[in-house]
Amino acid sequence: MEPERLERLLAATHGADGLARGLPAEAYTSEAFWQLECNTVLSSTWVCAGFAHELSAAGDVIPVTVAGKPVLLVKKADGEIAAFHNVCRHRCLQLVDQPKNVGKLIRCPYHAWAYDLSGALRASPHFGGADLDQPEGFNSQAHGLWPIRTTVWHDWIFVNLDGTAEAFEDYAAPLIERLSGVNFHQVEPIGVLDFGEIATNWKFIMENFIEPYHVQFVHKTTTRQPLGDHYTIIDGRCVGSAVDLSEEEGTSGSLAVSSRYLTLFPNFIVGRYFPDQLGVYLNIPIGPERMLQKRALYTTEGQTLTAEEIDGLKSLWWDVHKEDHEMCERMQIGRHSPVASEGGVLSPVWEDSVRAFQDQIVQAVTAPKAVN
Ligand code: FES
Ligand SMILES: [Fe+2]
Structure with a gap:
């Protein structure tokens, strides 16, 4: 996207009325903006690219998409989790197309090149001729899978495609601090909901x-959390909202309990529901108007x-997510109207967190590296 056009699109963060505006519609619909996000913020x-507990045995692999690129999560022989570009070094075929256990070798289905779980090339059958695996001068070490910088924080796998992000503990410091009361040794996954594809922009x-503004309206049958008990949280890369119920009427496992709704920029979501539940959303953008989600x-x-x-x-969380998905899909449809070109208006009280998230998007996509 041309820098001038982008600048013009993103410049109007507030209207003459002093109210914050949302991002322009194009930030949610255009292929050019999506490509820009892939090359910058994503x-x-x-x-966040996966749940560690879904890779339990050595040889387990899960293909995912990060910034529009095929990526493979791998449980290595030593028990660590690694990520590689999910592409064969021979003709660049997508190597793995579904979650499975590959045993000790990741074998390409096209010409049977094989990589070990650390990404090293172990076989390139007949590449140099019948019964000659390596032509003269072929250095198999130079043809291993491309590694991707990876961190596993509790059950959550994070990848940094371009290798430039600061160390994860520094990057995620505000979120880590806000979850410091959680005894992570006791945190256990009890289930995963797979929502598949949602017809909305990931943002x-x-x-x-x-x-928190929508909760009382959208979730009126699934929750009991009065708006007045909510507040927003803006803490660097961690933005979100919270509710401290003045009257603790709920019980464990309901949605009438004090809660923290926290994010880590750009795509990580964790909900803490007192006294004893956590929920984490895996949000995978796959195009300007499509994403995948698991919880x-x-x-x-x-x-x-x-x-x-x-x-x-x-079943409670399935229903709550479906209620949110419907709103997000209709927000997406709304972006195709000229009415949305200036982004609508944001509540100064309940949606300042939304603008804070959008400001981080603007900052990331307009960084010098992005527009050069
Ligand atoms: S493309 Fe993978 S072995 Fe040929
Ligand atoms: Fe919601």
Whole structure:
């Protein structure tokens, strides 16, 4: 996208009335803006790409998409999790197309080149001729899988495609601090909901999570959290909202409890529901108007739930997410109207967190590296 055009699009953060405006519609619909995000914000930051507990045995692999690029998460022989570009070094075919266990070798289906779980090339059958795997001068060490910088924080796998993000502990410091009361040794996954594809730009899912304004209207049958008990949180890369119920009427596993709705820029979402639940959303942008989403549910106090209790939680969260998805999909449809060209208006009280998230987007896509 041309720098002047981009600048013009993103410059108007506030209207003459003093109210904050949302990002222009193009930031949610245009292929050019999506490509710009792939080359900037989704490459230069720590992007959440998977749940560690879904890679339990050595040889487990999960293909994912990060910044529009095929990426492979791999459980190595030593138990560590690594990420590689999911592309064969021979003809650059997508190497793995579905989650599975590959054993000791990741074998390309096209001409049977094989890589070990650390990404080293171990076989290139007949590449130099019949029964000659390596032509003269072929250095197999130079043809291993391309590694991607990876950090596993508790159950969450983060990747930094361009390798330039600061160390994860510094990058995520505000979120780490806000979750410091959680005893992570006791945090256990109890289930994952897979929502598949959602017809919305990924930023709407983030924005929806960090504003409390919609909760009373959209979730009126699934939650009991009065608006007046909510407030927003703006703390660097961690923006979100919270609710401290003045009257603690809820019970564990309901949505009438004090909660923290926190994000780590750009795509990580964690909800803390007192006294004993966590929920984490895996948000995978795959295009300007499409994304994938999963949600993992966790207990935080080592408590044991019955199968019925777990099913109850899953069905509650399924319904809550579906309520949010409908709003985000309709926000997306709204972006095709000229009415949305200036982004609508944001509440100074309930949606300042949304603007704070958008400011980080603007900053990332207009950084000198992005527009040069
Ligand atoms: S493309 Fe993978 S072996 Fe040929
Ligand atoms: Fe919601």
